[in-house]
Amino acid sequence: MSRLLDMLTVRVDETILDAVKCIESGDLQIAFVVEAQERLVGVVTNGDVRRYLLQGGDTKLPVTACMNRNFRAVGLGATREQLLKTFDLGYNALPGLDANGRLCEIYTRQMTASPEVPVLARARAPVRMSFCGGGADLTYFFVDHPAAVLSCTVGLYAHATLVPRDDASVHIYSEDIAHEEHYPSLSQLLTSEHKSLLATIVSVIRPAYGFDLYLRSDFSVGSGLGGSSAATTAIIAAFNELRQDRWNTYEIAELAFQAERLCFGIAGGWQDQYASAFGGFNLIEFENQRNLVHPIRLEEAARFELEACLVLCDTGALHDSGQLHEMQRQEMEAELSQTDLLRESVTLCRRMHRHLIRCELFDFGLCLHEAWMLKKQFSSAVSDDKLDDIYAKARGAGALGGKLLGAGAGGFFLFYVQPQHRQAVVRAMHEIGCSTTNFRFESSGVTSWRTKIQ
Template identity: 35%
Template sequence: MIIARSPLRVSFFGGGSDLPAYFSEQPGCVVSTTIDLAVETVLRPRARGGVRVVTDGVQTADVPSGIEHDFVREALLNDDPRTPLDVSIHSDVRSSGTGLGTSGAVVTSLVAALAALRGVELDPAELAATASEIEMVRCGRSVGLQDQTASAHGGLRRYDFGTDGTTSTTRVDMPAAAHSELQASLVLVDTLIGRDAGTQLSHQSRTIARPGGSRARVTRMVEMARAMHDELVAGRIDSFGAALHEAWTLKAQVLGATASPVVDLYEHGRRLGATGGKLLGAGGGGHMLFVVPPERRAGFVEDVGAHRVVPFRFSEEGTRVRVA
């Protein structure tokens, strides 16, 4: 049995600049961290032949091309395993529409597990590149590069996306005290609204590419990502909430979101004492991250609803594979 565990991520700054529509013309930059919530893919030999896939449902097919789940089907066709398999995918959060990079983690864990089945251990860059190829090209999804890259590498990092299609990663080495203080200030809230990230990102790609579209606002997000990387390395986190608030404002303009239950939740969080926050992922739903002074955290959680607050911690690990 092979188990591949790929972490989810919380993206802080630079979202949208990892889309080809943006970085094909000017470099992108994202600052994000992986967290201790993850997706696991489990592979087991199957005695009865064919492929059995367990995700939100169960499907059995004689050959990989008969699998309906596009990520599983295309990962299997890309890797072409020679043995019948049981493929089970488990997530610590709901399987889609979370804003936490779930789909990227699913594909990354699949690629890592299938490589391990062949006795191969992919390095993080190769793992991210293969997972991105499957999701973006083979599955035709209008997503960016950050989710697979973060899930493969792990940790609090800066990712730079070059116009030539290359990605470079830099670990954000914060002072320990500032790192702990930042983590203690973050509250993750489930909006209880799902959405299709591919649809949202397809819309965002079109607005970036359109003359007079959102490129200038994404460029400002890139500038913020680079500046906040330097602030975090220096251990200066006092401006973190205000910077996220500016990023929230810019993202709302990019997405054209000015009135919705998500906007209402954000404004409610600000009234409760949050200094800033952001909607994670492509927009429209998923999870919202707030920066809350530690002394106001208990009251904030109680008012928002403890059932909606998702406990998490930063994680330094990227995708890991073990054989059981």
């Protein structure tokens, strides 16, 4: 029994005088009368005693003679909201009873705030859908030639959960590839020769505590949606949620690029990290001195119409974007014409941007075809006979234009299809074994939050 309970409790066989002493011993001016097994049977206040004595009562009689049997009580574990509402009715103290009516707690208006409990951090980052400019976001191009990429994010996410530990050990779980890594400490992780991408991200952040890290995704590996960058961004955001001085969105994107491209060694550009971090429709400009994200304020009707006209088609073929980017880099170094192609892509990107903000979606759809024709010239590995056949059948069924998302060689095709042709395009894709996926645009970028560990 707590000290407050002990001070304010009297037994049914104790006298009214004993109850008065109990009442006067505390500031609440109340005593709680209990019988066997601490069952509460009544309460006594100064007012109850005065009224009893004015009627000629004897203080030597049992306290039951003047106690109030019609008392207000709450269940043990009552919520703060319930208690506040009851106190607001004029009560100063409330008995907390268990299911058997036993007095287990006394709640007062001076109840303390709930104690701080451990928290975990969660984050999710959307994948991107690039319309034009991919390839120009590679550093070896835009250090000498200003570049731009037009993209948006969709409602498919990488989800990260970070649970701090009391010890120094590090445990990493990837649901997508059914992979686990366990390290006795961060220093052991840092010296490991065969780190996964997730462990590499941790080695860049270097948290000062042990933790459990969980990652899962709404998309398959090799989809061409920038999934590895979304996963990297989500993990960084989860750690950022527990920081006192949080990184801003540009810093999150830069850390994601560092971990994925430089430290883990996946070849590729910069657009994926910025797209997942910022979210929404963006024109992202890349220059030697700076990268800038320009949000696009697309009219709602245009956004809905674009969403209705785009068809996402899974080719069933996975790709290695890092290998494709490396091949593109080598071919660009060998052929001067690659630079001219990328310049043309940047010009097309800016034209598509103008069509988009002016809601000229028919022209936007035609530009997707131009973008795909350009992209196929970047590298011999971007497409093959199977992918060319998929694209030809979609165009033959009525698609205005389209392009393969990501670096190429597999993943998802994105087609622009007017409403009267949508059913025919979807049917044509299913007939050749490709599945189509519904999606929604996502206006927010990476999002993080914390919650209590129950």
